Amino acid sequence: xxxxxxxxxxxxxxxxxxxxxxxxxxxxxxxxxxxxxxxxxxxxxxxxxxxxxxxxxxxxxxxxxxxxxxxxxxxxxxxxxxxxxxxxxxxxxxxxxxxxxxxxxxxxxxxxxxxxxxxxxxxxxxxxxxxxxxxxxxxxxxxxxxxxxxxxxxxxxxxxxxxxxxxxxxxxxxxxxxxxxxxxxx
Numbered sequence: 001x002x003x004x005x006x007x008x009x010x011x012x013x014x015x016x017x018x019x020x021x022x023x024x025x026x027x028x029x030x031x032x033x034x035x036x037x038x039x040x041x042x043x044x045x046x047x048x049x050x051x052x053x054x055x056x057x058x059x060x061x062x063x064x065x066x067x068x069x070x071x072x073x074x075x076x077x078x079x080x081x082x083x084x085x086x087x088x089x090x091x092x093x094x095x096x097x098x099x100x101x102x103x104x105x106x107x108x109x110x111x112x113x114x115x116x117x118x119x120x121x122x123x124x125x126x127x128x129x130x131x132x133x134x135x136x137x138x139x140x141x142x143x144x145x146x147x148x149x150x151x152x153x154x155x156x157x158x159x160x161x162x163x164x165x166x167x168x169x170x171x172x173x174x175x176x177x178x179x180x181x182x183x184x185x186x
Contacts, residue, residue: 001101002029002036002067004078007058008045013085014038021081028073029063034111057086064098 004025006014018038026036045052059078067074071093082089110117152167153159159167 001103002031002061002063003039004037005039005041005058005060005062007041007043007060008053009040009043009057009085010053011040011042014040017081017085021077024077024081025074028077029067029070031067054086056088056090057082059089059091060094061091062094062096064101065095066098068093068095 004021006017009017018040021038022033022036026033029036045056045058047056059082061074061078075091078091079089105111148171149168152171153164156163
């Protein structure tokens with residue numbers, strides 16, 4: 001099995017990119033469709049404390065030794081497609097002996113989920129009237145809730161954690177209601 005890891009990639013682009021890459025890479029490797037997989041974790045490439053997503057992409061190609069002679073073709077395909085994803089790409093090949101590879105397949109299931117054998121939940125479009133206040137008014141509140149809370153803490157230095165939490169929750173609820181009310185009126 002061939003596994004191509006895309007590290008430091010925006011994960012929201014991964015499915016679309018790998019769909020474009022799959023067939024050209026199967027051809028470049030001269031392998032079967034089932035032999036090729038991608039791994040795109042939620043990850044960051046960081047250099048000197050600065051995140052490099054969409055700037056630098058690290059690609060690790062793990063494949064059996066038999067594919068070593070296809071390396072140049074594979075790099076050409078990767079660079080053609082990855083150039084639209086990141087400014088710089090670094091590609092490393094790790095080869096392994098297939099004698100040390102094991103796969104277990106449960107025969108009653110297809111080897112891979114596909115668009116035709118996967119059940120997807122339907123999305124439901126909401127009318128503005130059906131949405132909750134939090135869904136409609138999800139912008140942050142920039143007003144001052146701290147002063148009222150600070151006042152309570154000063155006046156009640158011996159309040160329990162539960163009492164403080166209840167007061168803070170009440171302040172939050174009141175401020176949220178006032179905020180949503182003012183947004184509806186504007």
